[in-house]
Amino acid sequence: MSNLKWISRYTGRIKGILTYTIILLMIEKAAELSLTGLQKFIIDDVFINGDFNLLPYLLIGLAFIAVFYNILHLYAAKVRIKGQQKLHTIMLNTIMRKLHHSNVHTFHQYGTGKYVQNLTNDVNQISSSFASAFPMGIMDLFGALVISIIIGFNNLPILIGIMVISTFYIVLGKYYGPKLKMEQRESANMKSDLIVFMEEGISSSREVIAFNRESYEKKEYNQAFQNYFKQIMKENRLLNKQMLSAEPLKWAVNLLVLGYGGYCVMQNTLSIGTFVVIYQFSSQLLVSYQRVFNFLINMSRSFAFVDRFRDVMNIEDEKDGMQKLDGSISTIEMNKIQFKYDANERTILNKLNIDIPIGKKVAFVGESGSGKSTVSQLLTRFYEPTDGEIMINQQPLSNISRDSWQKKVSIVFQEPYLFPDTIINNLLMGRAIPKDKVIDLCKKMQIHDFILTLPKGYNTNVGERGIKLSGGQKQRLALVRALLADSEILILDEATSALDMKTEHLVQKNIDTLRKGKTTIIIAHRLSTIRNADIIFVIDKGKIAESGTHSELLKTNGKYRELSIS
Numbered sequence: 001m002s003n004l005k006w007i008s009r010y011t012g013r014i015k016g017i018l019t020y021t022i023i024l025l026m027i028e029k030a031a032e033l034s035l036t037g038l039q040k041f042i043i044d045d046v047f048i049n050g051d052f053n054l055l056p057y058l059l060i061g062l063a064f065i066a067v068f069y070n071i072l073h074l075y076a077a078k079v080r081i082k083g084q085q086k087l088h089t090i091m092l093n094t095i096m097r098k099l100h101h102s103n104v105h106t107f108h109q110y111g112t113g114k115y116v117q118n119l120t121n122d123v124n125q126i127s128s129s130f131a132s133a134f135p136m137g138i139m140d141l142f143g144a145l146v147i148s149i150i151i152g153f154n155n156l157p158i159l160i161g162i163m164v165i166s167t168f169y170i171v172l173g174k175y176y177g178p179k180l181k182m183e184q185r186e187s188a189n190m191k192s193d194l195i196v197f198m199e200e201g202i203s204s205s206r207e208v209i210a211f212n213r214e215s216y217e218k219k220e221y222n223q224a225f226q227n228y229f230k231q232i233m234k235e236n237r238l239l240n241k242q243m244l245s246a247e248p249l250k251w252a253v254n255l256l257v258l259g260y261g262g263y264c265v266m267q268n269t270l271s272i273g274t275f276v277v278i279y280q281f282s283s284q285l286l287v288s289y290q291r292v293f294n295f296l297i298n299m300s301r302s303f304a305f306v307d308r309f310r311d312v313m314n315i316e317d318e319k320d321g322m323q324k325l326d327g328s329i330s331t332i333e334m335n336k337i338q339f340k341y342d343a344n345e346r347t348i349l350n351k352l353n354i355d356i357p358i359g360k361k362v363a364f365v366g367e368s369g370s371g372k373s374t375v376s377q378l379l380t381r382f383y384e385p386t387d388g389e390i391m392i393n394q395q396p397l398s399n400i401s402r403d404s405w406q407k408k409v410s411i412v413f414q415e416p417y418l419f420p421d422t423i424i425n426n427l428l429m430g431r432a433i434p435k436d437k438v439i440d441l442c443k444k445m446q447i448h449d450f451i452l453t454l455p456k457g458y459n460t461n462v463g464e465r466g467i468k469l470s471g472g473q474k475q476r477l478a479l480v481r482a483l484l485a486d487s488e489i490l491i492l493d494e495a496t497s498a499l500d501m502k503t504e505h506l507v508q509k510n511i512d513t514l515r516k517g518k519t520t521i522i523i524a525h526r527l528s529t530i531r532n533a534d535i536i537f538v539i540d541k542g543k544i545a546e547s548g549t550h551s552e553l554l555k556t557n558g559k560y561r562e563l564s565i566s
């Protein structure tokens with residue numbers, strides 16, 4: 001599908017305001033042209049033919065049109081910007097929706113910086129091109145048409161001459177348009193790479209300092225910036241070349257009108273008034289042609305941004321099911337689950353079969369890299385199994401709507417994300433929960449006393465990604481946040497790993513009490529936290545090596561025993 005047809009699904013949604021803008025701009029153009037056109041009557045009828053009675057009417061007409069033109073100019077600009085903002089909002093909402101529904105794997109591969117670039121620069125460029133530059137281009141095209149008719153009607157040879165010279169604009173446009181589009185796309189890609197580089201540099205600043213990589217990072221950044229700078233210079237050189245090659249055309253038109261138009265005046269085939277108006281119109285015609293030419297070039301440049309926007313919109317959406325989950329969860333089975341993070345990468349889970357008991361404390365243990373977190377990522381549907389099926393209440397999880405599944409499951413990660421907001425807002429996450437309940441849970445998660453030591457207590461801002469908090473404090477806040485949801489299934493993926501043994505023990509004991517009768521899945525390295533689990537699954541190389549209670553597994557002398565000794 002062509003880019004123009006593709007983008008019309010968005011521009012089509014503002015067609016009302018777009019049409020209105022175009023009509024306003026065309027009336028504005030007509031008013032502007034009549035200001036020049038009226039001069040013919042002042043020169044020919046008033047000054048040359050001596051009909052001075054006409055002068056006051058012509059001057060009042062001129063003043064009226066001038067005021068009308070100015071008011072319309074301001075109003076049309078306001079409507080045009082409104083249309084641009086509307087398109088901007090539509091596209092921004094679309095890309096945000098895409099962001100939230102993108103396949104996690106592709107999303108991670110694409111990179112945050114590129115998304116930021118799409119959200120800011122590309123959407124801006126597209127909305128300004130299609131909702132603002134496009135109606136302006138139509139206005140210029142309309143102006144060029146009207147002027148051409150007026151000149152052609154009064155002196156056809158001059159119009160033909162201007163048209164011939166102007167065809168060079170089209171030739172130039174055809175020559176430079178595709179080249180500029182290519183350079184523009186390259187510049188946009190390099191700019192987003194640079195933003196990605198800067199974003200990664202900021203996120204990794206601690207590692208950069210710790211590993212003394214500052215000069216290396218600086219060198220890499222300088223190199224990336226130099227490349228971007230060279231590319232921008234290349235693009236500008238091309239732009240200047242195109243502008244310079246258009247300049248002699250202006251002079252050719254001026255000379256044509258002055259020479260041939262002057263000759264016609266001397267031959268009495270053209271009145272002085274018409275000559276003056278044609279001279280002014282010929283410059284305006286050329287400006288209109290130039291604007292139309294620039295408009296076409298800019299539109300072709302905008303298609304480079306459409307290309308990039310289209311790339312994002314083409315990212316595969318997460319698969320979603322249609323079925324709602326009514327009632328409580330009674331069974332969770334993982335049947336012959338096969339999983340690879342990428343088609344070309346190695347198998348992580350290999351024909352994994354698990355029957356997760358409902359209402360129990362379930363633990364996953366195993367060596368680092370054995371696939372424990374991957375199991376939780378599949379249960380939360382961050383990823384879909386490559387093969388096999390997760391069955392919930394005897395129906396495939398893939399058939400269940402994400403929305404209804406997410407209401408049933410909560411997860412706490414080892415490194416939880418906290419928003420740069422207050423503690424209370426990070427805990428509530430927009431939910432209406434009584435403060436007493438929040439405080440009670442904070443006490444049970446051993447974080448309330450710490451919060452009270454902060455200058456603004458629960459209203460203290462935690463900073464970017466919770467930078468003002470320790471790893472253990474962040475983990476305890478994330479536990480409160482998840483426990484407030486009181487989900488049927490709670491997954492704790494190394495969620496207490498940063499706590500000291502004593503605090504971890506207290507936190508775990510309270511979680512056990514709070515979650516009594518509910519399914520809690522714990523992934524842990526410290527076996528002390530899961531010793532009392534109803535069932536422990538030992539994962540080894542993507543398979544269940546053994547399962548049972550702590551005492552049962554110790555007796556088997558297998559993997560679990562190995563793990564508990566090491």
Ligand SMILES: Nc1ncnc2c1ncn2[C@@H]1O[C@H](COP(=O)(O)OP(=O)(O)OP(=O)(O)O)[C@@H](O)[C@H]1O
Nearest residue numbers: 341342345348366367368369370371372373374375
């Ligand atoms: N996003 C990813 N893309 C590609 N491979 C991944 C990804 N996440 C994990 N892996 C790989 O999958 C394997 C299993 O990882 P997983 O995180 O499930 O292990 P784990 O048992 O939880 O380890 P740990 O105890 O160290 O957290 C690892 O070998 C890892 O390299």
